[in-house]
Amino acid sequence: GEWEKESFTRLYPYDIPAHGTVPIRMNFLSDFGEPLEIPARQPLSIDVLLITDLGNNFIETFAPPVPVASVEIETEDIGVAYRDVLILDASDSYDPDGFITEYNWTIYGDDPSPRYLTGRKIRVYLSKEGPFEIDLKVTDDTGMVSRLSQISGYITIPANRNFNPPVCLDTDNDTYYYNKSTPPNLIHACLKPACLKDAKDECVKEENIPIKFEFLEGSGNVTRIEIEPSVNYTNSSGIASTNITNMTGLKGGWGIIRVKCDRLPYLNNYKNVKVINVTS
Incomplete structure (x- = not known):
């Protein structure tokens, strides 16, 4: 059971004890004088013939497995x-x-x-x-x-x-300032962009996905927020944004902007809008 031998040749054969077994390992790059070339796309079976000094011949064929996927x-x-x-x-x-x-x-x-x-x-x-x-x-x-x-x-x-499809939306709830003295045809404030996120919570960087923004309700002194555009498409970074173009109310308050995209759960985006430069 303790007997081991690293290599054998015709001059130095294996001496296997009676009723004993030993592993035999062959290196096809060094044990045959020259490397044995086997085409990678045509795997070949290996025939091993053992000859003992008693004249017994033992042959065994080893065929590689065939992967099919x-x-x-x-x-x-x-x-x-x-x-x-x-x-x-x-x-x-x-x-x-x-x-x-x-x-x-x-x-x-x-x-x-x-x-x-x-x-x-x-x-x-x-x-x-x-x-x-x-x-x-x-x-x-x-x-x-x-x-x-x-x-x-x-x-x-x-x-x-x-x-790895989008599974949720992401946006922020920052405070924005609305300037009532600015002509209403100009953009007064920009809603922070909405971003699609995948199952690994990473932003999906894909263009032309429609994101919908809509005013839901106001609180405090805010009774209405006007948004333009109400639907915008994601850019190459996967982000879509819109703008606050008008607001009804005094001194500011909370306005809830709902953000939606296809079947994804919508977000209620709470915007703390403060009015400045009130002249009337």
């Missing part, structure tokens, strides 16, 4: 948006002379570093829009490994906004 996209209704989910399936992978023991997936593009997942069939929620590249590595019961990228190439998934 399929990808489906399912759409989930998460209440405020529709989100696409990847279904990675390696069920059709097989091993010609044994069975597969491990399924390892690698996803490139979802994080700064590769994302590693395990399982024969898995459900993947992505935190980016893409595009993505996916690789599958399978390991069989003899330890042989095959990678999909070395046989048929990576699986490429095109970019899709629905992998």
Whole structure:
């Protein structure tokens, strides 16, 4: 049980004790004089023949596993948006002379570093829009490994906004000053922009998404706030804004601006509007 030997040759054969077993490891880059070249896209089986000094011949064939992967996209209704989910399936992978023991997936593009997942069939929620590249590595019961990228190439998934859709709005509640002495055709104050946020609470930087602003109610001395435009579209930073063009009331108070976008939960934006330069 304690017997070990690092290497063997014809001059220095293995001396295996009776009824004993020992592992035999071969390096195809150094144990055969010259490296044995095997095309990556054409994995070959390995035949191992053991000859003993008693004239017994033992032959064993080792075939690498074959990775086969399929990808489906399912759409989930998460209440405020529709989100696409990847279904990675390696069920059709097989091993010609044994069975597969491990399924390892690698996803490139979802994080700064590769994302590693395990399982024969898995459900993947992505935190980016893409595009993505996916690789599958399978390991069989003899330890042989095959990678999909070395046989048929990576699986490429095109970019899709629905992998990480907007799920909420964000805005602020700052105080703004309204100047009653300014002609009403000029912009008096600007509502702070509304921003769409995704499932990771990051701003969605996508253009031309409509954001709606509407005056809901006032309090204190504010009875009405006029807004223009009432609908604006996000810019390249994912931000949309509008302006206070007129207000009814004295000395200021609270005005509630409702911000809405598609199916997302609306925001009631509380604007503390103060009147200055009151002349009448």
